[in-house]
Amino acid sequence: MLRSNHRLPITNLAGAPRKAAGKMNILAPVRRDRVLAELPQCLRKEAALHMHKDFHPRVTCACQEHRTGTVGRFKISKVIVVGDLSVGKTCLINRFCKDTFDKNYKATIGVDFEMERFEVLGIPFSLQLWDTAGQERFKCIASTYYRGAQAIIIVFNLNDVASLEHTKQWLADALKENDPSSVLLFLVGSKKDLSTPAQYALMEKDALKVAQEIKTLQRLPSPGALGHPHSPRARPLDICTDCFSRPKSFPLVAISPEG
Numbered sequence: 001m002l003r004s005n006h007r008l009p010i011t012n013l014a015g016a017p018r019k020a021a022g023k024m025n026i027l028a029p030v031r032r033d034r035v036l037a038e039l040p041q042c043l044r045k046e047a048a049l050h051m052h053k054d055f056h057p058r059v060t061c062a063c064q065e066h067r068t069g070t071v072g073r074f075k076i077s078k079v080i081v082v083g084d085l086s087v088g089k090t091c092l093i094n095r096f097c098k099d100t101f102d103k104n105y106k107a108t109i110g111v112d113f114e115m116e117r118f119e120v121l122g123i124p125f126s127l128q129l130w131d132t133a134g135q136e137r138f139k140c141i142a143s144t145y146y147r148g149a150q151a152i153i154i155v156f157n158l159n160d161v162a163s164l165e166h167t168k169q170w171l172a173d174a175l176k177e178n179d180p181s182s183v184l185l186f187l188v189g190s191k192k193d194l195s196t197p198a199q200y201a202l203m204e205k206d207a208l209k210v211a212q213e214i215k216t217l218q219r220l221p222s223p224g225a226l227g228h229p230h231s232p233r234a235r236p237l238d239i240c241t242d243c244f245s246r247p248k249s250f251p252l253v254a255i256s257p258e259g
């Protein structure tokens with residue numbers, strides 16, 4: 001069945017949604033649970049994406065004075081979500097953005113898009129979440145939206161080992177359009193509620209191996225290799241999700257392959 005409410009966003013060359021001409025840009029207030037007064041504690045030091053407790057004063061100052069051109073695209077981050085068909089990419093995004101879960105499968109055609117606004121340490125911040133199609137026949141449409149991502153979330157089904165194997169190809173395709181030296185990677189296992197503890201334990205081991213392979217590939221110095229020799233920000237984390245029964249937010253179990 002095809003997603004009935006599917007929409008393709010109008011985009012500019014950088015892949016960001018374009019504002020409708022002549023319309024005033026009036027934004028609703030940021031939701032309370034999207035206001036982060038302090039950066040959250042990480043489960044493990046190696047799994048932390050932030051190394052400092054605060055922003056660099058230059059960033060804070062530029063954002064407050066609306067001069068974010070000087071600090072790059074700090075105030076908007078593009079996240080692309082890739083992975084095999086039916087692994088649960090849309091459900092993951094819907095749980096995060098709308099706190100909803102739909103048990104009926106409706107394939108994404110091409111791409112779908114959500115925007116989440118945050119306030120992080122007093123600085124407004126927007127997250128663009130690009131939900132891409134896992135079906136082969138829509139892959140070429142979806143891949144045109146890969147460019148300019150700050151983070152890539154590669155999803156696999158914890159009950160389908162083939163979907164884990166395919167994550168390497170999904171990542172390789174996504175990295176063709178992005179800078180491997182600066183993009184953040186997340187390896188996400190979905191449908192945890194459907195696996196038994198024994199199945200889950202096996203899959204967790206395999207997922208850790210894949211995460212480690214991804215990381216090793218990133219460090220390869222040869223040109224044309226998956227990654228970049230110096231990629232301090234690129235660090236795959238494993239996150240296991242269960243969109244079905246967890247009521248709110250991304251349930252995170254970070255099992256970083258570092259250390």
Ligand SMILES: Nc1nc2c(ncn2[C@@H]2O[C@H](COP(=O)(O)OP(=O)(O)OP(=O)(O)O)[C@@H](O)[C@H]2O)c(=O)[nH]1
Nearest residue numbers: 086087088089090091102103105108134191243244
């Ligand atoms: N039990 C359970 N079912 C899930 C979970 N996540 C997704 N599903 C189901 O899996 C099916 C596919 O989910 P989608 O989110 O549409 O999958 P997708 O990866 O976006 O699929 P494509 O759009 O084809 O790429 C749906 O029937 C969902 O209800 C989960 O955590 N638990």
